[in-house]
Amino acid sequence: MTKRNEKISDVIFERVALIGLGLIGGSIGLAAKRAGIVSHVAGYARSKETRDVALERGLIDSAYDSAAAAVKDADLVVLCTPVGVLGDVAADIKESLKPGAVLTDVGSVKMAVVDAVMPHVPEGVHFIPGHPVAGTEHSGPHAGFAELFTDRWCILTPLAAQSSDAYSKAVNDLDTFWAACGSNVDRMDPKHHDLVLAITSHVPHLIAYNIVGTADDLETVTKSEVVKYSASGFRDFTRIAASDPTMWRDIFLNNKDAVLEMLTRFNEDLSALQRAIRWGDGDALFNLFTRTRDIRRSIIEAGQDSDEPDFGRSHAHFVTPEDEN
Amino acid sequence: MTKRNEKISDVIFERVALIGLGLIGGSIGLAAKRAGIVSHVAGYARSKETRDVALERGLIDSAYDSAAAAVKDADLVVLCTPVGVLGDVAADIKESLKPGAVLTDVGSVKMAVVDAVMPHVPEGVHFIPGHPVAGTEHSGPHAGFAELFTDRWCILTPLAAQSSDAYSKAVNDLDTFWAACGSNVDRMDPKHHDLVLAITSHVPHLIAYNIVGTADDLETVTKSEVVKYSASGFRDFTRIAASDPTMWRDIFLNNKDAVLEMLTRFNEDLSALQRAIRWGDGDALFNLFTRTRDIRRSIIEAGQDSDEPDFGRSHAHFVTPEDEN
Numbered sequence: 001m002t003k004r005n006e007k008i009s010d011v012i013f014e015r016v017a018l019i020g021l022g023l024i025g026g027s028i029g030l031a032a033k034r035a036g037i038v039s040h041v042a043g044y045a046r047s048k049e050t051r052d053v054a055l056e057r058g059l060i061d062s063a064y065d066s067a068a069a070a071v072k073d074a075d076l077v078v079l080c081t082p083v084g085v086l087g088d089v090a091a092d093i094k095e096s097l098k099p100g101a102v103l104t105d106v107g108s109v110k111m112a113v114v115d116a117v118m119p120h121v122p123e124g125v126h127f128i129p130g131h132p133v134a135g136t137e138h139s140g141p142h143a144g145f146a147e148l149f150t151d152r153w154c155i156l157t158p159l160a161a162q163s164s165d166a167y168s169k170a171v172n173d174l175d176t177f178w179a180a181c182g183s184n185v186d187r188m189d190p191k192h193h194d195l196v197l198a199i200t201s202h203v204p205h206l207i208a209y210n211i212v213g214t215a216d217d218l219e220t221v222t223k224s225e226v227v228k229y230s231a232s233g234f235r236d237f238t239r240i241a242a243s244d245p246t247m248w249r250d251i252f253l254n255n256k257d258a259v260l261e262m263l264t265r266f267n268e269d270l271s272a273l274q275r276a277i278r279w280g281d282g283d284a285l286f287n288l289f290t291r292t293r294d295i296r297r298s299i300i301e302a303g304q305d306s307d308e309p310d311f312g313r314s315h316a317h318f319v320t321p322e323d324e325n
Numbered sequence: 326m327t328k329r330n331e332k333i334s335d336v337i338f339e340r341v342a343l344i345g346l347g348l349i350g351g352s353i354g355l356a357a358k359r360a361g362i363v364s365h366v367a368g369y370a371r372s373k374e375t376r377d378v379a380l381e382r383g384l385i386d387s388a389y390d391s392a393a394a395a396v397k398d399a400d401l402v403v404l405c406t407p408v409g410v411l412g413d414v415a416a417d418i419k420e421s422l423k424p425g426a427v428l429t430d431v432g433s434v435k436m437a438v439v440d441a442v443m444p445h446v447p448e449g450v451h452f453i454p455g456h457p458v459a460g461t462e463h464s465g466p467h468a469g470f471a472e473l474f475t476d477r478w479c480i481l482t483p484l485a486a487q488s489s490d491a492y493s494k495a496v497n498d499l500d501t502f503w504a505a506c507g508s509n510v511d512r513m514d515p516k517h518h519d520l521v522l523a524i525t526s527h528v529p530h531l532i533a534y535n536i537v538g539t540a541d542d543l544e545t546v547t548k549s550e551v552v553k554y555s556a557s558g559f560r561d562f563t564r565i566a567a568s569d570p571t572m573w574r575d576i577f578l579n580n581k582d583a584v585l586e587m588l589t590r591f592n593e594d595l596s597a598l599q600r601a602i603r604w605g606d607g608d609a610l611f612n613l614f615t616r617t618r619d620i621r622r623s624i625i626e627a628g629q630d631s632d633e634p635d636f637g638r639s640h641a642h643f644v645t646p647e648d649e650n
Contacts, residue, residue, distance in 0.1 A: 133554050196546050199539070200557050200559040209598075209613055215524050215525070228458075230630070231478075239621065242621035253605055263595075265543070288538050289534055295563050296567035305563075
């Protein structure tokens with residue numbers, strides 16, 4: 001697998017088409033152009049306003065008002081729409097795809113995407129499902145930036161049934177493309193991908209959305225109080241729960257089994273904690289709270305987060321005592 | 326109530342004693358000295374190493390190896406230990422408190438603190454429970470910094486039974502002290518405080534600890550996978566779940582009723598979401614995910630968080646496209 005930061009100066013795909021120009025699509029356009037690995041980026045978004053912003057911000061070089069027109073002659077087509085419409089998009093573009101083109105997506109679920117897209121993929125087009133594991137809580141054509149993928153992992157889930165040399169080369173090219181955008185690239189079975197993401201992403205988002213909803217519904221604590229005292233922990237959940245509603249609805253509808261499985265385990269564990277609180281079992285609480293620190297340490301060591309204290313303000317404007325030394 | 330940023334140049338309390346020199350205690354020392362509202366800060370921590378670091382970093386001006394010695398002659402005594410030992414600390418210092426002194430604490434629960442501390446408070450000492458709603462996931466004598474309380478709320482829960490003029494003056498002085506440290510100061514009934522914090526802080530921490538534990542226990546997904554793909558949401562939970570274990574054990578043991586009440590509501594809501602996923606009710610999911618965005622917006626408007634995208638790196642080193650304009 002290609003490692004990030006290998007020197008790459010050549011164009012990998014002459015013409016790239018981005019279908020969907022939100023946070024991920026826009027960031028791909030910026031990252032690929034910065035890396036010099038594409039000659040032309042064509043883009044499609046449903047709304048004219050989004051296309052205009054995308055052109056203005058330089059996310060794309062040309063805009064099209066249909067996905068089919070955008071993918072014409074493209075060597076790489078990246079589907080960046082919410083997962084729920086990927087099947088329809090694939091049906092729309094299937095007649096226009098160039099023979100030999102590489103087709104990929106950026107969806108946060110993979111089994112359902114394979115099921116939805118694969119029936120529409122023409123002979124000779126190489127479909128390689130993908131998922132750049134990166135994001136912020138912002139969405140839309142203003143949200144993308146070229147560094148989004150730097151040091152992040154991108155998971156490709158190549159289709160086991162495809163074993164031709166041409167398919168292998170396509171997978172390698174896509175791998176090199178993502179590495180040039182800053183990612184470390186990994187490969188995985190789609191089913192396993194869905195299980196991993198259920199615990200690292202989908203269930204965390206679900207419980208963040210859930211607790212923000214619970215707080216909003218209380219009659220004993222006012223919304224104004226929740227807002228004022230959010231710095232004590234709640235704030236971090238609201239950040240996650242501000243993510244794009246359509247994208248997340250589609251993720252839960254399309255990764256049902258894995259999410260429900262992980263949720264069952266989460267609930268079992270939470271019941272045990274609840275019981276420990278009710279019966280005053282301080283040791284059980286202390287032991288869990290100590291164990292969870294180790295995972296945090298591993299994440300910082302792996303470069304997936306910084307160890308700066310987060311107290312909810314722009315870190316650029318405050319200096320911590322450690323920095324003063 | 327005093328509003329932050331009023332001009333305050335006078336000394337409010339000549340001699341302050343900090344019992345416990347972790348994140349909060351250390352930050353109080355730095356903030357109070359910076360504001361010029363104290364003449365001398367005495368400090369006590371159980372470990373000599375902590376006291377030495379506190380002196381070296383200038384969190385305190387003098388260190389004592391017993392809490393009783395530290396509080397002698399102090400005009401303001403701030404208890405900054407975990408909630409579970411506050412009763413013992415109050416018993417230790419009761420003979421040494423100066424008549425007329427103001428005694429406060431920084432605990433995240435208030436009913437249990439009143440019950441534990443009040444029996445030890447001598448006649449003529451003014452006990453005013455308090456809670457600065459601020460923090461990071463870091464702890465210990467290295468963690469404190471002077472800006473921790475800036476723009477954050479500090480809740481005082483004065484005792485309803487105390488209505489003397491001297492007590493009212495003590496409450497006003499403490500209010501002014503916190504405002505000079507950067508806080509907005511609010512007053513609340515202790516029981517209501519515990520309910521508000523259960524939803525804004527205690528339950529969020531509990532579910533963060535819980536999901537990190539669930540992830541750690543999985544046999545189908547490796548710990549290394551959890552770490553690698555944490556950028557997709559999980560990472561933010563590990564930050565919260567890295568908070569001080571002793572402090573949090575004590576909070577849950579001492580705010581049992583409010584935490585269990587809020588947890589019950591959280592569980593009911595989560596069951597409804599789980600059901601929506603199982604039955605493919607996309608509208609229910611979409612409606613919740615849209616509603617939760619409003620609370621996020623209110624928190625940003627109230628200055629309790631920044632709207633910068635969080636992608637887990639030092640914000641100082643990256644420029645978002647919006648900043649480039």
